[in-house]
Amino acid sequence: MTGPGLGPLVSGARVLVVGAGVTGRALLAALAPLGVRAELTDDNPAAAQRLAGDAVRVVAAEEAAARVGEYALVLVSPGLPPTAPIPVAAAAAGVPVWGDVELAWRLDAAGTYGPPRRWLVVTGTNGKTTTTSMLHAMLVADGRTSLLCGNIGDPVLDVLGEPAELLAVELSSFQLYWAPSLRPEAGAVLNVAEDHLDWHGGMASYAAAKARALAGRVAVVGGDDPVAAGLLAGSPAEVKVAFTLAEPARGELGVRAGMLVDNAFTAFTAGAPVELAPTSSIPVAGPVGRLDALGAAALARAVGVRPQAIAEALASFRVGRHRAEVVAVGDGVTYVDDSKATNPHAAEASILAYPRVVWIAGGLLKGAAVDELVTRVADRLVAAILIGRDRHTVANALSRHAPDVPVVEVVTGEDAGVHGTNELGVTHVVNVTNDSVGERVMAEVVTVARRYATAGDTVLLAPAGASFDQFASYADRGDQFAAAARAHLR
Structure with a gap:
């Protein structure tokens, strides 16, 4: 898939970074080799000054908002809502606003760090971290080089310098909102329920942000969740797949006779459904564990992971802290x-x-x-x-x-x-x-x-x-x- 290019990130361009936290530091580090003129603002001036230097000028938030039209690009930390003063001013001035994931996607697609990786993206109101961790375990069990990143572990920008074929990326609705050009190899929306509605302004906008994970080659949704399932029709993906706790129809992954079953990615088995792993091996109790495993397996199968590797990964998987x-x-x-x-x-x-x-x-x-x-x-x-x-x-x-x-x-x-x-x-x-x-x-x-x-x-x-x-x-x-x-x- 052709990448979106680096757009306004040309040598000498003025770029405003909003936020001096972990994401702000990652953004500044990624910008440093590009020859742009980075300026930094934060509601906490002391935090911004700690990151100031010869290549980074600190500006007050009010000044940045008033003069935002002078920048070629605004880069924001994902928690900053679109209703905040600087994004509002940037939109009015026609200045693009990206998040760290958008910058990472563009840099990776442009070959800045070597051959572009294949991104496997997981989002949803619940289950993201467990599903992404299961996916990463499946990729590793299959002998693939995979990095776990995004809203789990390290920011994507921080891992792009490491060698890998695949990225298992957990993304929140905030990160997806600020990543408009993201086109993953495969992406999954596990479920969509009321959350962060104050940030997004309503359920429709929240669901639309989640749907950006479905804009790549393969789109996967939780078929038992009505909102997530409804997003599939609007996806431009070449391959559309759902997963369900029921016995899977064609184009689905599901459960049959105590086994996780793939009835979607079956081209190399003459179209016959493939058993992946016993449900008894899933270390997360109840239906939610089976759904997380099915979502991870769907993304793994999208890149050809063997059923044996999926079974091995689930059998040895350990639940993360504070998650059941x-x-x-x-x-x-x-x-x-x-x-x-x-x-x-x-x-x-x-x-x-x-x-x-x-x-x-x-x-x-x-x-x-x-x-x-x-x-x-x-x-x-x-x-x-x-x-x-x-x-x-x-x-x-x-x-x-x-x-x-x-x-x-x-x-x-x-x-x-x-x-x-x-x-x-x-x-x-x-x-x-x-x-x-x-x-x-x-x-x-x-x-x-x-x-x-x-x-x-x-x-x-x-x-x-x-x-x-x-x-x-x-x-x-x-x-x-x-x-x-x-x-x-x-």
């Missing part, structure tokens, strides 16, 4: 850290992997609704323990759709008594002090959970919300939960 990770077992109760389930869609998939769940939920819901989630999992819930700023939204949904489920709120001192409990169906409210909030909250959460859990139950941290109201990150939230569970069992 078993962190403790005691008295017949299993404690599972799925702190990465930061939206309702992910939390639902997590809960449905277990028959009886003491559910730990809450945090920052980012405007997402939880009523549908609660309706679908109500019969699995032994109890619900709610934390964080938006816990009342979850409590209200539980009172409407699962009124018999005991609900406990664990709150910090200043939140106690702010809301009544009877109308929320809350059994009681537990106070903790504001010192070491995350640690104290999780210690209390586990104590309460143990009152409800009996042998055979799962105490599951699948919050359905982001963590930044009480924890440094989703990883910190998961670590605090794991530490509390282990301490409780000592």
Whole structure:
């Protein structure tokens, strides 16, 4: 496929880099050999000054926005929304705006780092990291040289100097939004559910960003997800494939008699479906594990990976931290850290992997609704323990759709008594002090959970919300939960 070229990146061109974090440093490093005049801006001037030098001039954000028409190109960190002042000003002035993935794609396609790699892109609301990791394992098991990068591991710009035939790239909707010319060898949209709608301005724009992964030679979608499946018709890909938990029709991967089956990439087997791996070998519990494995297998098969390699990779695969990770077992109760389930869609998939769940939920819901989630999992819930700023939204949904489920709120001192409990169906409210909030909250959460859990139950941290109201990150939230569970069992 012919690359898009480097466009305005000619020697001497003025280029504005917005953001002085990890992505900003990667962008500046990639620009250095090109002979452009890079200027840097950040809302934190001190952070920008640390990256300043002879080849990098720092400008104030207000000045950059006012004079954006003087630049040939604006490069942004992926978290910067299109409604921010500089992207808005650039659009009005007709100045192109790229993200780091767009720059990496163009540099790679232009042969800047040697023969262009074949990009295999994974996106979706949930399951991206596990699927991309499985894909990378399948490629390596097949003897391919592959690099794991993007929203997982290293930024794509940082790995382009390393030798590889293939890139297993996890991309977020933010990264895809700022990568308009991306045309991967194969790309997958696993699922699309409400998330980051404040950033994108609505579900249609969010789905459209995800759909950019489907613009290459092979497009793969989760066929059981209606929004993801609906994106396939608009894809320009030569080959269109879906994966499903059902027995696969022609052009699909699916499940038959306890086996993952390829009924799409079968040209070298006279068109007969090919068994890839037993579902029992997948180390991620429930339907979500099978779907992740099918998505990874579809991309692997798109580049000719052998069925044996897929089976070997899944048999030896280990789940990443904070993704349905078993962190403790005691008295017949299993404690599972799925702190990465930061939206309702992910939390639902997590809960449905277990028959009886003491559910730990809450945090920052980012405007997402939880009523549908609660309706679908109500019969699995032994109890619900709610934390964080938006816990009342979850409590209200539980009172409407699962009124018999005991609900406990664990709150910090200043939140106690702010809301009544009877109308929320809350059994009681537990106070903790504001010192070491995350640690104290999780210690209390586990104590309460143990009152409800009996042998055979799962105490599951699948919050359905982001963590930044009480924890440094989703990883910190998961670590605090794991530490509390282990301490409780000592």
